[in-house]
Amino acid sequence: MTKPPPPRELPPLTPPVFHILLALASEERHGYGIMQDVARQTAGTLQLGPGTLYGCLKRMLAAGFVEESDERPDPALDDERRRYYRMTALGQRAVRAEARRLHGAVVAAKTRLAGGIS
């Protein structure tokens, strides 16, 4: 399932996929943890719904960006078992590539917009 595609240019990522990868950059998380972290990253502007979150995770699993870790309860929440996800090396490359793309876009905007972007 996690067979990585042949190395070629990485496709641009949609905002939800980009932020999910960022959420998994430092540690593995379960679905709810990812959702909370994405809301924190974007100051609450991107609230992932269940369908969006698991739809993205399904495609990211198929693309080899993330892999499933084990299933265990989160001691901080309750004793329900939760499926954890972690980022793969390919996912790391994809998120770096996307960050570079976004950085390039910001630089272009800064030089062209009078008075900066703030």
Added chain:
Amino acid sequence: MTPHSAHADAPSPMLASFGRIYSALLYAYPRDFRLQYGAAMQQLFRDRCRDLARSGPLAKLAFALQLAADWLVTSVREQAAACWTAGHKQTTRGFVTEWAVTLGIYLFVTTTLVQAYVIPTGSMEGTLRVGDHMLVDRVTYAQPGPLGARLLPYRELAHGDIVAFLYPEDTRMTYVKRLIGLPGDRIRMENRQVIRNGHPLLEPYTQHIALFPDAYRDDFPLAPEAETTPRGREMFEHHVLHGELTVPPGMLFVLGDNRENSLDSRYWGFVPRSYVVGKPLFVYWSYDAPTGDLKEWTFGHVVDVATHFFTKTRWDRTFLVPRSQAARELPAAGAAR
């Protein structure tokens, strides 16, 4: 799945019922997706509910709206993705079942909760115009069962409500009128003035534009006349006493706001409570067209809309909300019964 832990703050009954609705809505997703992620999605839903337990009603509403949008978009997306990737692998039967379930759920939402409706005649002119296309909320005035009463925002009908209902003489048609008489009310009219239970009504929403008087229309109830339908005659026969009409149990008495140009309860009798469809929500499109074109989409009307969409649309009426408005009851006149 492990059973839900005995948590100190159990979900409120409202959130619990939303949870049940949500688990039913998951059937709009493809089977594979649902089996793999359905449990996790419900878990996420419960987690969000726990976060929201202590926040205000506005935050809960925002959550419900966000969830509805998420469901609507991603269920279609996953269905399409399932068809695309499965391609020839998927059997025709499976394909048909998946989409039939999704369509069924959408149809449930669109037919049970709201309904589109167009105003074909000028009987409510002054408040609603010919060619106003509106959405009717089917929930608010519905007669709730024991379960639904706690789940959805129902309200009892009140004087002055604008009500959409099935026309009793021909239930294929939906009419919109103003509610004047509830069961038990005594109604009569004196020179266009409605007198309810002895109190003359001050009705700010009515429009009086007729040039000539008409005794039947303006001094209701007199003897039935040619325009009175059999149901109207029946009303006269059984419910008029001493020059006053008494609304029987389970029935409503409605009048148009354009009082002199309205065929309403005066002519065709009461509206059974069970015929009420709902509450007009707002005008989503107002288009200047003759009555005949609005009852059915003819070829000529399609051409007319295509060529005059921008000029004949009454843009200022878009998102207009017709309001319930209670008439003020003036003190009873000396001759009140």
